[in-house]
Amino acid sequence: MRLGTFPLPHRAPSSTSNRLTVVDVLGLGPRQRVGVIELKVLQLLDNKVADFQGGSMELKCFEVCDATGQTALSVWDRQISTVQLGQCYTFWSLTTRKDGSRTVLTTTPSTLVTATTVVGQPSSLRLVTVTAEEILCGPATGVKIVAKPRCPRCHAGQDQLAIKCSTHRCERCSMLQRTPAYLVTYSGVLIVAPRDVNERSMALTNSVMGFVREFCVACNAHDGPALEETIMALPELVVSVNAEGLVVRFAPAVVVSEAMAECSQGDIPDA
């Protein structure tokens, strides 16, 4: 035997490196820290509101991959607006948990996300079946929007933040920070009256953020009542609602064709 020529695979144990790949993650147990990982966001699996530290927080679950494999990533609260389908990101400080036999990833309050260049994908991708969204068109007959500023460090909702002051001290962790650093998260209710169908009441979450960014650029994101007035003033809305009754996105019907084209793409990117 010529053992000397046998090609021994050489691979550094992942504990020596902060940077992991998806195949490394799949081999980890639950509650393990993942220092750095680059991921491509493939598909939205779920969007819901979960109870968290006495309040409620929005959660989006994505199917993600790199060249070595694919898994799922839960994105909480303030990072939701950062993570977009089809894009690639470097995530710093994630943790693992078990979803059945699969090790999946979740963001933590200290997670950082930065956009990155192309991340590879496995030669065959498994697309997960997702419950279809329903699209409703009609005027809003009622709306309630609660805009809650949250501490970017500890996530705590703030009751006393004054938007006109340049700084604000977090009501939980006591850190003094600049007011614009506090991120707004939304909750509320939207009632729409589609033609020939009964009124439908749906939960509004951070999809409000997308609406503000696209259609009310001049609005003060903290001003729930002003956003409510803007929505009620629209003659008709196009609303995409998921199986959980959450509004995934909504748009004025004047851009209906554009919005419908976007909705009909679903959540599976073309690539």
Ligand SMILES: [Zn+2]
């Ligand atoms: Zn805080």
